[in-house]
Amino acid sequence: MTMAETRVSGRVICVGLGPGDPELMSVRADRLIRGARHVAYFRKAGNGGQARRIVEGMIAPEATEHAMEYPVTTEIPFDDPEYGRLLAGFYEDWAGRLAAIAGTEEVVVLCEGDPFFYGSFMHLHARLQGRAPVEVVPGITGMSGCWTATGLPITWGDDVLTVLTGTLPEAELARRAAGTDALVVMKTGRNLPKLRRALETAGRLDAAWLVERGTMPGQTVRRLCEADCASAPYFSIVLVHGQGRRP
Structure with missing residues (x-):
């Protein structure tokens, strides 16, 4: 483990979880998740979330979990202006929350597949620029x-x-x-x-x-x-x- 990975302050780290089988996750992603003090993940309201299911048993009992619940999924057509408005507000809100945590600690964000391949994290990544250091760990795509x-x-x-x-x-x-x-x-x-x-x-x-x-x-x-x-x-x-x- 490098000194950068043991340092606990000032970073948002998005880890790609791979296509779904936990055994197809990278060694680095596994290590970061197990050592995280803050873990954030997307999910639909009332749903456990696929990303969270993939890492079941890996998150430390003392870690704080942050469930980022989408305000809308399929209830409104994706080309409806209201759909974009609601999601934009959601991403902006969570970018602010993650940046606040990253002011003093590391927060690991979970993302199925590879974060930069149709991953929801890219919307946070764009909004976090200039607000907190951001690191991305790639994953096997779905x-x-x-x-x-x-x-x-x-x-x-x-x-x-x-x-x-x-x-x-x-x-x-x-x-x-x-x-x-x-x-x-x-x-x-x-x-x-x-x-x-x-x-x-x-x-x-x-x-x-x-x-x-x-x-x-x-x-x-x-x-x-x-x-x-x-x-x-x-x-x-x-x-x-x-x-x-x-x-």
Whole structure:
């Protein structure tokens, strides 16, 4: 352990927890969480939170936990101005709280996957600049855990990998799916029917996989064309593997 990691003052440290299996967390993230005096994590109101579940049994009994509860999740459409206003206020409030703690102590913020890859922490990171020292510990992304669960490489040779979000318009999803070799679609959820139609339009539906809760308890891996469901759990990713040049 370095002197920087044993110093207990003046830092906000966001640790990437990986795709869900605690054993896929980095050694450094594990060490920081176990030694933390303050641990903060996002969660939906009334829910324990996935990040908190991943680290169950790792947080010291004397540590202070800070549950950052979203003011809204799916109750309001994400493109509604009120949605943005509520979330902006939430992030600003917690940036101030974390900065106040970091004035005298370290606070570890938990983030599933990698914090800088669609992680909620990026909204705090932007607001903490100039207010407190910030450090980020990268983690294995959720998509990496999911494509490994299929047992197939996501890319070969010169394959181009495209990462999309299921919130994009159907026509845009179809256009981008048709113009790439390998594909990862995040934020599927209730967008699954739209995504299925887009992949069919692009001629990629038969090659698509749906991975739910990758590396977590209850993981399922199946062909998307065989998945008879109108939506997918929050932790779901759709994949299309590349078929590039092979030696």
